Amino acid sequence: MTDKSKYTETQIKQALTYIEIFDREGEIDCGECGYKTCREFAAAMLDGKVKPSQCTVFSKKIIDKFKKKEKELRETLFLSQEILDAVPAPVLYEDLEGKAIGCNRAYEELAGIKRFGIKGKKLSEYSSNPDYDRLNDELNASLLNSRQKQIVETVVKNTFGEHLIIELSKDIFTDRSGEPSGFVSVIFDITERVNIVRELAQAKDKAELSVSLLKKMPTGFVIVDEDLRIIDSNTAFARLMGDDIAEVEEMNPGLKKADLKRVFGQHQLFSSLMQSGEESYSKDIELNGKKIRVSIFTIEKKKTAGALILDLSMPDVKSAEVKRRAQEVIRENLATVQKIAYLLGENASKTENVLSSVIKLLSDDE
Ligand code: SF4
Structure with missing residues (x-):
């Protein structure tokens, strides 16, 4: 039993805001936490006997919020992938070690492999073009040094064994703090243009x-x-x-x-x-x-x-x-x-x- 009378009204109200109870209507006194009232639970929190997460109503609210955020995130990711898939040029994004994070549909067609098959792999693990792999590693190193977008012309083989002349455009992408987070490559097939x-x-x-x-x-x-x-x-x-x-x-x-x-x-x-x-x-x-x-x-x-x-x-x-x-x-x-x-x-x-x-x-x- 907790003596809530030893705390002032202001202290109790502050404790209640931790569990997102902001007014009298919010104090539903459901008792699911083992305390008869929300105020008793607040006093117990002030005593250090319980944690906010032990209020089942508050925990449920937090879980619902997480679920909502996760749903929003999934929808955003899905939309981003849809947009990338709509881009006709092959796009690949890698982490700072050069391991694939993802790609678009055009890249899958060029590489002849599904995105799940390349995830977490370096180019050398799923492609058979050592010259291109070497060039990719060199560009990644150069990007980390210069932070300047790199554009090079080179030749690759598609899944039909045809040689394509491509323009490879690479840049760094950053995290929220602006620190390098990985590399993004966009490939333009310029065979026809060059010919x-x-x-x-x-x-x-x-x-x-x-x-x-x-x-x-x-x-x-x-x-x-x-x-x-x-x-x-x-x-x-x-x-x-x-x-x-x-x-x-x-x-x-x-x-x-x-x-x-x-x-x-x-x-x-x-x-x-x-x-x-x-x-x-x-x-x-x-x-x-x-x-x-x-x-x-x-x-x-x-x-x-x-x-x-x-x-x-x-x-x-x-x-x-x-x-x-x-x-x-x-x-x-x-x-x-x-x-x-x-x-x-x-x-x-x-x-x-x-x-x-x-x-x-x-x-x-x-
Ligand atoms: S579980 Fe939460 S809402 Fe229910 S009585 Fe306890 S503190 Fe109040």
């Missing part, structure tokens, strides 16, 4: 070679935009257009940005092809007293067109065989230029997609 860049570089080299050949050949060539402004041309074209134009070309090689309408009387041949959307068109015309063949071709529909202009009075051109060869050159150049235009368009849209993913992931990360 396109390579293909584009090859096409560009080819194009530059073709342009340099076109510049030197005796046949005139010109490329114009949709407003019939000259993008490029060669000296032979300027000469065919007359002495005045040839003089201008000496000061402005290629006649860049010049208005075709002021250079070539029959410029409407270009406008007609652009408007019709046809691939190519050839016509023999008279120009400055010479008979010439104009072969116009589309480079980018309704946007860019090119032309090869052949002086049919030139001795070499009189031969039918030479004419046939000239046509062949036109066809080959047409195919090359069209391929470049196609590659440029394709590359732009693919690069944009990859960049959008990267920006999204980086902002998620932040």
Whole structure:
């Protein structure tokens, strides 16, 4: 039995607040603690005879709170995993020893293993790529030293044995106090992008070679935009257009940005092809007293067109065989230029997609 009268009202009330009884209504005096009233229990607490957890009502409240928190935590974790699984790029997070804590669905597909199979394991324990494992360890060490995000390009093998060129982006994640808690890796498959860049570089080299050949050949060539402004041309074209134009070309090689309408009387041949959307068109015309063949071709529909202009009075051109060869050159150049235009368009849209993913992931990360 505890004598509660030896404590003041204030002391009893303070003791009651420990077991979350804040007013008279809260004193339910259920007796489950072995004391008749809550006040007697409070006095016993002040005597040091009982602990707050011996109030069954208070204990139940605490357990309910824990259960609620645990439920909330589970829901938050589930939501986090759902968000991670929605990210199309593989994501892996490891502790400071490099042991996997978790990953997303895209990483499971890349590694060919379920997240439960990698938990608590280092990369070397579940992957068969020693070079990549070594790189991962080096990046982890470097991250701990520099605390700077690391981005490297490397090659990995997927579950089908295909080699993928990837961009590995690694950073540290911290605990609530801001101390390093582990590493997060995001992997971007850039195989297609790298191949396109390579293909584009090859096409560009080819194009530059073709342009340099076109510049030197005796046949005139010109490329114009949709407003019939000259993008490029060669000296032979300027000469065919007359002495005045040839003089201008000496000061402005290629006649860049010049208005075709002021250079070539029959410029409407270009406008007609652009408007019709046809691939190519050839016509023999008279120009400055010479008979010439104009072969116009589309480079980018309704946007860019090119032309090869052949002086049919030139001795070499009189031969039918030479004419046939000239046509062949036109066809080959047409195919090359069209391929470049196609590659440029394709590359732009693919690069944009990859960049959008990267920006999204980086902002998620932040
Ligand atoms: S178990 Fe808690 S609520 Fe019930 S009488 Fe004891 S102190 Fe009061």
